[in-house]
Amino acid sequence: KNEVEQSPQNLTAQEGEFITINCSYSVGISALHWLQQHPGGGIVSLFMLSSGKKKHGRLIATINIQEKHSSLHITASHPRDSAVYICAVNLFRNQFYFGTGTSLTVIP
């Protein structure tokens, strides 16, 4: 049973395209995280959300608590955005569940 489902699993885009990655979860949460895993393996936190919308540069994250759904958008995508994007949910009891990630490749 996967508490966190991401789609798509793989995504190839042309440079400049608008990208959307989706995350659905099945449990009650206190927060949702979007992470970026670089090709070298390092993991960086992009956003932590408990409601609404956050924006950082070309990245936008939204969450709908009632629908148990979040989206990560990348505007004007660039080859350096190529990475695996991971959705994670923080349960109320300090447990975390992670999606299996969306592998994004942006072609020049």
Next chain:
Amino acid sequence: NAGVTQTPKFRVLKTGQSMTLLCAQDMNHEYMYWYRQDPGMGLRLIHYSVGEGTTAKGEVPDGYNVSRLKKQNFLLGLESAAPSQTSVYFCASSYARVYEQYFGPGTRLTVT
């Protein structure tokens, strides 16, 4: 600031051997976590700590032990390594429970 560091970066063990992975953070964070990442699966929480001297089990704790004797360090021990413990291990820390997590670079462990 070094952030979160992990030692070692790579290790190969034979079945039955023991080892300790060290995680250190210099951000004065209360919460620390150990995860494992396996191909085709999401990160899974092994153990976590909410402060110096405390530890708790995560989703996949069997075969691992942890200790948090100092606030800045979180140790993960494998008493008798098994091939099923071949994985990439990540440590992370956060200021409090619902806060951004900072990840270490990972330790790639192979058990033969």
